[in-house]
Amino acid sequence: MLLNEMLLLGAVLFCIGVYGVLARRNGVLVLMSIELILNAVNINLIAFGAFHDTVVGQIFALFVITVAAAEVGIGLAIVLLLYRNRRSIDLDQVDLMKG
Amino acid sequence: MTGATAVSGLLAAEVPYWASSIIKLGVVALVVPTAALILGYVFLMKMMSFMQSRLGPMEAGPYGTLQLLADGLKFLQKEDIFPDKADRTVFALAPLVVLISTFLIYVVIPAGPDAVVAQLDVGVFYALAVSSLSVVGILMAGWASANKYALMGGLRAAGQLIAYELPLVLAVMGVVIQAGTLDLQKIVSAQATGEIFGWGGIGNPFILTQFAGFFIFLVAVQAELTQPPFDMPVAESEIVGGYQVEYTGFRFLFFFMGEFGTAFAFGALASVLFLGGWALPWGDLGHWGFNIAGPVIMLVKVLAVSALIFWFRFTYPRLREDQLQRLAWKFLIPLSLVNIVVTGVFKVVL
Amino acid sequence: MGLVASGKAPKPLTKLLNLSRKYSIWMYQWGLACCAIEMGAVIGSPRYDVMRLGVIPFPASPRQADLVVISGTVTDKMVPSILRLYEQMPDPKYVISMGSCANCGGPYWDSYSVTKGIDQIIPVDVYVPGCPPRPEALLEGIVLLQERIGNEDPAVRWKGGPIVVD
Amino acid sequence: MALVPGLIKGLKVTARTMLRTLFGDGPPVLPAPSKHAHTVQYPHVKEIPADRARGVIALHEENCTACMLCARECPDWCIYIEGHKYLAPPRREGGKPRQKNALDRFDIDYSLCMYCGICVEVCPFEALFWSPEYEYSEPRIADLLHDKERLGEWMETVPDFEPYEAGSQQKVLKVPR
Amino acid sequence: MSEFLRDYLLVALFLMLAGALVFGMLGLGSLLRPSRPQPQKYITYESGVDPVGLGWSQSNIRYYVFALLFVMFDVEAVFIFPWATRLEAYGTFGLVEMAIFIFILALGLVYAWRKGVLRWI
Amino acid sequence: MIAEHVAFGIIAAVMVASALRVVTTRDIVHAALYLVIVLAGVAALFLLVGAEFTGITQVLIYIGAVIVLFLFGIMLTRSDFDQDAETDHKRKFPAVLTALLLLAVMIGALVDRFEDIELDPTPQTTAQVSDELFSQYIVPFEAVSVLLLAALIGAIVIARREEGG
Amino acid sequence: MSSTETGADAEAGAQPDRRREDWADKMADALGEGCLEHHIIPGSDLWVRVTRDSWTGAATAARDRLGCAFFDWLSAIDWLPSPYGRDMDAQEDNPEPRAAGATEQGYAGGETRFQMVMRLYSVTDHLGITIKADLPDGDLSIDTLIPIFAGANWHEREAWEMFGIRFNGHPDLRNIYLPGEFEGNPLRKDFPLLARRVKPWPGIVDVELFPGEEDS
Amino acid sequence: MTASGTDQRQQLAYVAAQAADARLNVEIETEGMTLNIGPQHPATHGTLRLVARLDGEQVVEAEPIMGYMHRGYEKLAEVRTYPQITTLINRIDWLGSFANEVPFILAAEKLMEVEAPPRAQWIRTALFELSRIANITLFLGDMAVQLGAVTPVFMAFRDREFVLNQIEAATGGRFHPNFDRIGGLKDDLPRGWIEDTKQAMEKMRNFCDEFEELVLGNEIFQARCRGIGIVPPEVGLAYGLSGANVRASGVDWDLRRDGQEALAYDQIDWRVWTHPDGDSFARYWVRLQETREATHMVDQLLDGLPPGPIMAKVPRIIKVPGGEAYAATENPLGEMGYYIVSKGDLVPFRVKIRSASFSNMSITPWLLKGVYVPDIITILASLYFILGDIDR
Numbered sequence A: 001m002l003l004n005e006m007l008l009l010g011a012v013l014f015c016i017g018v019y020g021v022l023a024r025r026n027g028v029l030v031l032m033s034i035e036l037i038l039n040a041v042n043i044n045l046i047a048f049g050a051f052h053d054t055v056v057g058q059i060f061a062l063f064v065i066t067v068a069a070a071e072v073g074i075g076l077a078i079v080l081l082l083y084r085n086r087r088s089i090d091l092d093q094v095d096l097m098k099g
Numbered sequence B: 001m002t003g004a005t006a007v008s009g010l011l012a013a014e015v016p017y018w019a020s021s022i023i024k025l026g027v028v029a030l031v032v033p034t035a036a037l038i039l040g041y042v043f044l045m046k047m048m049s050f051m052q053s054r055l056g057p058m059e060a061g062p063y064g065t066l067q068l069l070a071d072g073l074k075f076l077q078k079e080d081i082f083p084d085k086a087d088r089t090v091f092a093l094a095p096l097v098v099l100i101s102t103f104l105i106y107v108v109i110p111a112g113p114d115a116v117v118a119q120l121d122v123g124v125f126y127a128l129a130v131s132s133l134s135v136v137g138i139l140m141a142g143w144a145s146a147n148k149y150a151l152m153g154g155l156r157a158a159g160q161l162i163a164y165e166l167p168l169v170l171a172v173m174g175v176v177i178q179a180g181t182l183d184l185q186k187i188v189s190a191q192a193t194g195e196i197f198g199w200g201g202i203g204n205p206f207i208l209t210q211f212a213g214f215f216i217f218l219v220a221v222q223a224e225l226t227q228p229p230f231d232m233p234v235a236e237s238e239i240v241g242g243y244q245v246e247y248t249g250f251r252f253l254f255f256f257m258g259e260f261g262t263a264f265a266f267g268a269l270a271s272v273l274f275l276g277g278w279a280l281p282w283g284d285l286g287h288w289g290f291n292i293a294g295p296v297i298m299l300v301k302v303l304a305v306s307a308l309i310f311w312f313r314f315t316y317p318r319l320r321e322d323q324l325q326r327l328a329w330k331f332l333i334p335l336s337l338v339n340i341v342v343t344g345v346f347k348v349v350l
Numbered sequence C: 001m002g003l004v005a006s007g008k009a010p011k012p013l014t015k016l017l018n019l020s021r022k023y024s025i026w027m028y029q030w031g032l033a034c035c036a037i038e039m040g041a042v043i044g045s046p047r048y049d050v051m052r053l054g055v056i057p058f059p060a061s062p063r064q065a066d067l068v069v070i071s072g073t074v075t076d077k078m079v080p081s082i083l084r085l086y087e088q089m090p091d092p093k094y095v096i097s098m099g100s101c102a103n104c105g106g107p108y109w110d111s112y113s114v115t116k117g118i119d120q121i122i123p124v125d126v127y128v129p130g131c132p133p134r135p136e137a138l139l140e141g142i143v144l145l146q147e148r149i150g151n152e153d154p155a156v157r158w159k160g161g162p163i164v165v166d
Numbered sequence D: 001m002a003l004v005p006g007l008i009k010g011l012k013v014t015a016r017t018m019l020r021t022l023f024g025d026g027p028p029v030l031p032a033p034s035k036h037a038h039t040v041q042y043p044h045v046k047e048i049p050a051d052r053a054r055g056v057i058a059l060h061e062e063n064c065t066a067c068m069l070c071a072r073e074c075p076d077w078c079i080y081i082e083g084h085k086y087l088a089p090p091r092r093e094g095g096k097p098r099q100k101n102a103l104d105r106f107d108i109d110y111s112l113c114m115y116c117g118i119c120v121e122v123c124p125f126e127a128l129f130w131s132p133e134y135e136y137s138e139p140r141i142a143d144l145l146h147d148k149e150r151l152g153e154w155m156e157t158v159p160d161f162e163p164y165e166a167g168s169q170q171k172v173l174k175v176p177r
Numbered sequence E: 001m002s003e004f005l006r007d008y009l010l011v012a013l014f015l016m017l018a019g020a021l022v023f024g025m026l027g028l029g030s031l032l033r034p035s036r037p038q039p040q041k042y043i044t045y046e047s048g049v050d051p052v053g054l055g056w057s058q059s060n061i062r063y064y065v066f067a068l069l070f071v072m073f074d075v076e077a078v079f080i081f082p083w084a085t086r087l088e089a090y091g092t093f094g095l096v097e098m099a100i101f102i103f104i105l106a107l108g109l110v111y112a113w114r115k116g117v118l119r120w121i
Numbered sequence F: 001m002i003a004e005h006v007a008f009g010i011i012a013a014v015m016v017a018s019a020l021r022v023v024t025t026r027d028i029v030h031a032a033l034y035l036v037i038v039l040a041g042v043a044a045l046f047l048l049v050g051a052e053f054t055g056i057t058q059v060l061i062y063i064g065a066v067i068v069l070f071l072f073g074i075m076l077t078r079s080d081f082d083q084d085a086e087t088d089h090k091r092k093f094p095a096v097l098t099a100l101l102l103l104a105v106m107i108g109a110l111v112d113r114f115e116d117i118e119l120d121p122t123p124q125t126t127a128q129v130s131d132e133l134f135s136q137y138i139v140p141f142e143a144v145s146v147l148l149l150a151a152l153i154g155a156i157v158i159a160r161r162e163e164g165g
Numbered sequence G: 001m002s003s004t005e006t007g008a009d010a011e012a013g014a015q016p017d018r019r020r021e022d023w024a025d026k027m028a029d030a031l032g033e034g035c036l037e038h039h040i041i042p043g044s045d046l047w048v049r050v051t052r053d054s055w056t057g058a059a060t061a062a063r064d065r066l067g068c069a070f071f072d073w074l075s076a077i078d079w080l081p082s083p084y085g086r087d088m089d090a091q092e093d094n095p096e097p098r099a100a101g102a103t104e105q106g107y108a109g110g111e112t113r114f115q116m117v118m119r120l121y122s123v124t125d126h127l128g129i130t131i132k133a134d135l136p137d138g139d140l141s142i143d144t145l146i147p148i149f150a151g152a153n154w155h156e157r158e159a160w161e162m163f164g165i166r167f168n169g170h171p172d173l174r175n176i177y178l179p180g181e182f183e184g185n186p187l188r189k190d191f192p193l194l195a196r197r198v199k200p201w202p203g204i205v206d207v208e209l210f211p212g213e214e215d216s
Numbered sequence H: 001m002t003a004s005g006t007d008q009r010q011q012l013a014y015v016a017a018q019a020a021d022a023r024l025n026v027e028i029e030t031e032g033m034t035l036n037i038g039p040q041h042p043a044t045h046g047t048l049r050l051v052a053r054l055d056g057e058q059v060v061e062a063e064p065i066m067g068y069m070h071r072g073y074e075k076l077a078e079v080r081t082y083p084q085i086t087t088l089i090n091r092i093d094w095l096g097s098f099a100n101e102v103p104f105i106l107a108a109e110k111l112m113e114v115e116a117p118p119r120a121q122w123i124r125t126a127l128f129e130l131s132r133i134a135n136i137t138l139f140l141g142d143m144a145v146q147l148g149a150v151t152p153v154f155m156a157f158r159d160r161e162f163v164l165n166q167i168e169a170a171t172g173g174r175f176h177p178n179f180d181r182i183g184g185l186k187d188d189l190p191r192g193w194i195e196d197t198k199q200a201m202e203k204m205r206n207f208c209d210e211f212e213e214l215v216l217g218n219e220i221f222q223a224r225c226r227g228i229g230i231v232p233p234e235v236g237l238a239y240g241l242s243g244a245n246v247r248a249s250g251v252d253w254d255l256r257r258d259g260q261e262a263l264a265y266d267q268i269d270w271r272v273w274t275h276p277d278g279d280s281f282a283r284y285w286v287r288l289q290e291t292r293e294a295t296h297m298v299d300q301l302l303d304g305l306p307p308g309p310i311m312a313k314v315p316r317i318i319k320v321p322g323g324e325a326y327a328a329t330e331n332p333l334g335e336m337g338y339y340i341v342s343k344g345d346l347v348p349f350r351v352k353i354r355s356a357s358f359s360n361m362s363i364t365p366w367l368l369k370g371v372y373v374p375d376i377i378t379i380l381a382s383l384y385f386i387l388g389d390i391d392r
């Protein structure tokens, strides 16, 4: 692979993720879009790791995966909580988020 | 390492990569259904029947040996039903995911020095990772059927599979620490050449030093396979078959194949990890003869492990959902954590 | 699509298919009344052990069943359920009517709440007489069914009628 | 959960059953085919039911006088009898010709019969008997209506009445052949 | 192509093999099987009656809590694997490191236990 | 090398298509399943550049665990099998614009900068990863455990609150 | 009544049944006017007939004063002679259906067509009591027993379905057995069994006189 | 039958089914999740339907819907003669068939004031206990299978065959003997029967031992049953629970010992088993003990069988004098009784059938409140009902 191919792919995924975060109003879908973003980051990390021929890229990717798992856990807990209280996970209807 | 020479050792000739790949594909494509057939026939049909003082299938073929073939052919002729409300694509793909999970496990299981599809550096880790894929398939099936029993069964199954995935993973850790590798081939040779406190007469099958690990592994496998006493996801007296409830014909059979194929795979994994795999502690491990003897040795060990699994299955009633989770979280996981630490201490101290 | 349904399947193939259906009959485990217990004996009692014949009583859902044994009294309240059960089974499917109740209403032929015969609702392939039929009698019915399956013409069966033997 | 003892005992029970099924009480020799299971392999081996078993009703036509008693007492109304009267030649020389009944039709509808045995019991002329036969499933329900020829054929399968247990004061009857 | 990738190519091939099996079998079946639509055949199976009360209860949060616990420990396990392969090299130091790691996560388990989320009921 | 490029092309195409479906499909379960494809693709990419351990981890954690979490979340928050709630904002134009702008910027920044650098797919073994992790990155490693603990406790607290209420 | 019986019952068989009389007295005592009649078969059984209004009172009294904690069953009797002749085997209808007044009731008397019957039992004394109450012909309703014996719920639903008797205060008076669209109350005497009337009785074609009465 | 005819009828039935379901669904439509268990459900021994409203896996409310097996016995009894009824009521509790006949015959004998000769009484009692064994054996296996253990039910069926063989050898019917007559029995025992029966009893005792190891002693089984579905004695009695169900709650009451019906129970040596806990496990335990006790009772009954006739003098055509009588016996499922109102005809005027399961099941809505879905099965199985006995 060419390095820039990898990076490009990462960039595309990243932007798709960003679009998802902005366009979606379902809590779970927003979280999924965030996952996309994090994966895009991971691709970059791994690509650079391979580029520099070091395993540090992998290690960072591992950390990112860990953080992502934690993030999803908490995020979904919040979504569930919202759902419990409002019977909906539509973020538009969550005044709380709007301040 | 030498995936390409897997078969060449057997034939004592160099086999091109593509040819060996095709042979391997063919072998595994045969092995999985055959494994399901063997387990289904020997245990589900015959052993169960004997335990209940009856005979099991007798008419289809001598001693009913062709029973499951007849079943397969019969299921081919069954109408294919998609319930109205079902999510058709997901409904159709769910068995595929389960089956993929089963097939992928077989990639790393070694049956001889060269009789392995792909010898991966991260063998065990890979096997555990792909075996966890089936959860997705089961959840898909449960969801797509748009049926209460199915959804309930799917959720129960997923809850159970993930709860027991952990003990499974953690139980293996003891073996990994002892062998110092994730590669299944190396684990096999570590057992064949190992020593127990300086005595190497029978090598070191890890079942002896890792008995706690073996026990946890076995319990977890039982649960992963949703066999009694952990069969709530498919409990027929409660939720009539759980996530499989809407599946007909061959789609149903895929689940069946997945279940028994995975049982065989886990049996193989258990015998590789704990019982010494294809090797015998005596003799030259690299000898090509093991490529022929290995599968036989493996088969015996796998059947022994499966016999144990199915023996439990036919004897015990099922637990309740909460008892199952309690067993996992309050007993197996702490136990396996302790096992890791203890094994680590021994490893470092000795 | 539908090699067999169109009747174009070669003879040996149909033979093979018939054989497989003959020796693999998954039986929906569902009983209605007293006869159900004799059916239970056929399934569950090692003395009879219907699994020998390839009749496998695993499916808990009609979706995987080939055969349903209507074993017992059919009440008017039950009829819709039985009909649905039958329709939810995938073709090809077989029905055995077991016992006088399912055949004709039996001892309750004059009752206000009992359906006089299951064949008024669904097509029946084999009638087993008795009240209750001995387990062997049901076995005989199953053997008879198997014989007929072995000789039937799938093309006709695929259209859903009762067994036709050529 | 107090683990172990009960669980292990359970395993023992199933294992014991399996061994017994395979090998009986003898030594474990392979191959160990089907001898020790409780199974009677039906289409090949047939158990003979108890003599009293109520399998099918046989008609001894000579004894039946078409008196209709069985048809009347049958709770399911599943016996259909038709007959006609005729004058039989006198028993003794010079006597009057006797009026007798001829049996035209004697059908039992086994799809309806509840196998209660009332007809056999009430028959005053010992024309009906239970036979333990059970193999008469039919693919067509109409074939379950057995006419008097078919019922007569069943007579061959009727076993003799058994003797009674000690202390009984019942008389053992005879089956007319 | 490197040996390494060839191994994984095999993995990919197996993936396809499973797919081929599934579709092949279903394709073969479509030649043989009947198709006879009937009005009730496609209704969801629910013990022989019309499905009632469509609402699936959403309250079963316990599944989620267990799934969450699982994710956390799964991540932990991922870190233990490389450590386990190289424990010999790290010696006591590695042992202590991991002991701390496991201990901290075990705290989580204990917390969950004490909070009663491990109780199903 | 050709084979790898082809593989990369296929994987990338599938990934991008699936990712697009993730953010556009109306059925949440489908979105999650498309996400599975994307994640599997990522894992495949990792393997392609020799990051074996991370690749498998990706499968184990993401597909085996995180997706399950997602599916649970979905199934516990959807009240009906065939309910089709609105999942997107009414006006998506700003989102599209933002995303495209971002993409343009990144492409501009990346494409020229790293032109024609061939990646070396030498496998990096687990042992290497381990050695690096347990020497250089020992502090982050321990921090991870604390992070996980915190996340665990946080999630439990949230879930508990909801249960009480 | 039978020689194999034991203890008090066997003795009581010969002479007046003290224990049952005692029970009858207690019931009369507790209900006063509400207790109409009683009937005792020594050593066998006790019937008490109460007014409709004392129905629940009788149950309470039996439970509290007699110790009958066990709710055995509850049902009703339709005393109307069947309008279908001797029994439903008869092929023609009874030419003159007798008037309701002409019905004869069983033990402990009764005046009307429908009579409630309930049986309670004492698991300590091992004695049972059958309590009856008449329902006026125009108003088939009676108070529910659920507050006293929770088990009466289904029995009352059954009686409602089979006889059409309404139970005041019953929370859930629906059909228990029959499908919702079923019409009629099957256990009423005037409910016909159609199958029996449609199918010809096979015993009707008489070809010979009864055995033993043979004419020469 | 032509295919088109079938189709038409199917269409009609289909429309009827739609209508019936729609109506029922309106009746029970609730918020939250409603789970239908049955009528086609392996857990319900046939055709009970349970509609449970759930909150998660917890039951908020559960209601059995019966009538899928309602066959109208009480009405049919009004148009059948006494011998015809005897054979019909075999089919109420189809597992303990001979036991169904006894209380009816006893009630009729009460009205006719005849009494069966001692030999008949003893054989009656022995057959009664045999049906009890045949009946409860199946319960023992069935409850295990409901809890997910497949093997016990096969063993139950296996050993039950020995008992059924004996019942058949004596009466001619495996299930529906129709052997009891007003004033005695239909026939005497065939030669060799006593010997065979004793052997069968030996096997049954083995069976009980096996089950104590395989099921009762199993920790998983205990974990599933202990503390589940506790019935307090007062509540149980108020709901009309009888038989082993209340004996498992500590009520020491057994109609065989305490009833007034003329059977041979007072002449043999046996005991009544009770258990203080009142939970599902206790019910299982009590039934297992009763089975074993019954085998001992049969042995004694056969040893002491008095010689003599088996039939009292009764007219050939039975007309029962007018009057009312109630007779109840301790059937395998609990108290079963018949209340016969006679007007001196060939047919009874009214027969009220008090069947045990009907009352036993009436406690389920109370008992199932707040339990978890898997426990529904445990509780239903442990209460032990037979559909025919509920719906009649």
Ligand code: SF4
Pocket (backbone or CB within 6 Å): C033, C034, C035, C036, C071, C072, C073, C098, C099, C100, C101, C102, C106, C107, C130, C131, C132, C133, H091
């Ligand atoms: S045919 Fe006889 S045994 Fe069968 S269900 Fe009907 S009554 Fe019961």
Ligand code: SF4
Pocket (backbone or CB within 6 Å): D073, D074, D075, D076, D077, D078, D079, D108, D112, D113, D114, D115, D116, D117, D118, D119, D120
């Ligand atoms: S056995 Fe009974 S039902 Fe059958 S024909 Fe005789 S009397 Fe009628």
Ligand code: SF4
Pocket (backbone or CB within 6 Å): D063, D064, D065, D066, D067, D068, D069, D070, D071, D081, D122, D123, D124, D125, D126, D127, D128
């Ligand atoms: S069989 Fe017997 S009862 Fe029936 S008509 Fe003939 S003689 Fe009379």
